[in-house]
Amino acid sequence: MKARCCPTEEVIPWARSNDEQLALLASALGHPARVAIVRLLKKRESCICGEIVDVLPLAQSTVSQHLKVLKEAGWIQGEVDGPRTCYCLNPQVLERFQLLLNGL
Amino acid sequence: MKARCCPTEEVIPWARSNDEQLALLASALGHPARVAIVRLLKKRESCICGEIVDVLPLAQSTVSQHLKVLKEAGWIQGEVDGPRTCYCLNPQVLERFQLLLNGL
DNA sequence: AGTCTTTATCGCCAATTGACGATAAAGCCG
DNA sequence: CGGCTTTATCGTCAATTGGCGATAAAGACT
Numbered sequence: 028m029k030a031r032c033c034p035t036e037e038v039i040p041w042a043r044s045n046d047e048q049l050a051l052l053a054s055a056l057g058h059p060a061r062v063a064i065v066r067l068l069k070k071r072e073s074c075i076c077g078e079i080v081d082v083l084p085l086a087q088s089t090v091s092q093h094l095k096v097l098k099e100a101g102w103i104q105g106e107v108d109g110p111r112t113c114y115c116l117n118p119q120v121l122e123r124f125q126l127l128l129n130g131l
Numbered sequence: 132m133k134a135r136c137c138p139t140e141e142v143i144p145w146a147r148s149n150d151e152q153l154a155l156l157a158s159a160l161g162h163p164a165r166v167a168i169v170r171l172l173k174k175r176e177s178c179i180c181g182e183i184v185d186v187l188p189l190a191q192s193t194v195s196q197h198l199k200v201l202k203e204a205g206w207i208q209g210e211v212d213g214p215r216t217c218y219c220l221n222p223q224v225l226e227r228f229q230l231l232l233n234g235l
Numbered sequence: 236a237g238t239c240t241t242t243a244t245c246g247c248c249a250a251t252t253g254a255c256g257a258t259a260a261a262g263c264c265g
Numbered sequence: 266c267g268g269c270t271t272t273a274t275c276g277t278c279a280a281t282t283g284g285c286g287a288t289a290a291a292g293a294c295t
Contacts, residue, residue, distance in 0.1 A: 044163075046167055047163050049166050050161050050162050050163045050165070050166045051161075053157045053158070053160040053166075054157070054160075056157040056161075057160075058158065058252095058253085060253095062150040062235075065235055066150070066235050069235050077271065077272075080271095085253095086255055087272075088255065088256075088257090088272090089253070089255070091273055091274080092252090092253075092273095092274095094272095094273095107261090109261090109262055109263070110261060110262040111271055111272070112271080125229065128225070128229065131170050162282095164283095181240090181242075189283095189285095190285055192244080192245095192284085192286075192287090193284055193285070194242095195243055195244080196282090196283075196284085197283090211291085211292095213241090213292055214240060214291060214292040215242070215292090216241080
């Protein structure tokens with residue numbers, strides 16, 4: 028058993044201008060459900076999966092879409108663990124986001 | 132003549148949950164053109180108007196739409212000044228955004 | 236008054252988003 | 266093996282977004 032899933036990878040899409048990176052991260056955060064997901068993943072430092080579905084008032088497929096958006100923007104990482112998937116915040120992402128904001 | 136336009140008003144939409152406020156601010160920032168506008172308005176502390184149109188590779192009507200999005204989310208304020216409109220960053224908004232982010 | 240400049244809005248269009256149910260894929264457990 | 270659980274993907278649909286040109290509105294300037 029691991030204390031923490033998806034520990035090492037770098038998934039933030041770097042091959043973009045700063046404006047594009049910031050816009051991508053911001054737009055991925057630009058939905059209340061996704062804000063709630065990020066908050067949830069930050070509170071429980073360990074990673075969760077279908078618990079997110081239980082917490083949000085949305086269909087499983089919709090939540091899966093939101094998770095995909097967050098993952099593609101670099102906010103979160105997901106690791107398959109048996110039949111379920113374990114998500115967690117990308118550790119560098121909040122700091123990176125703040126950095127880009129300060130660079131405005 | 133004023134040293135600074137739109138100085139006093141409070142335009143951030145407060146009547147929302149924190150998640151909704153953060154999502155609104157984030158999604159408004161979630162486009163490269165709007166990031167560029169915010170950066171421009173921050174660099175020149177004084178407010179600009181159609182200069183934004185000159186800087187961006189977009190039609191005037193498109194820029195106007197982006198300005199509207201930013202204004203409705205509370206990022207910027209606009210003040211009519213003769214035939215032109217003077218925009219500037221809402222002074223509290225960056226701080227507020229960071230606060231909401233830290234509250235995640 | 237008439238013209239010019241500036242900006243917001245309208246109408247249109249293509250593309251994207253957000254939601255859902257249904258289905259598929261992958262792994263567990265009897 | 267057969268069923269159960271979990272999650273990703275597909276298809277669909279309505280709504281929103283992002284772009285543009287055209288037009289309207291509001292001042293400025295002869």
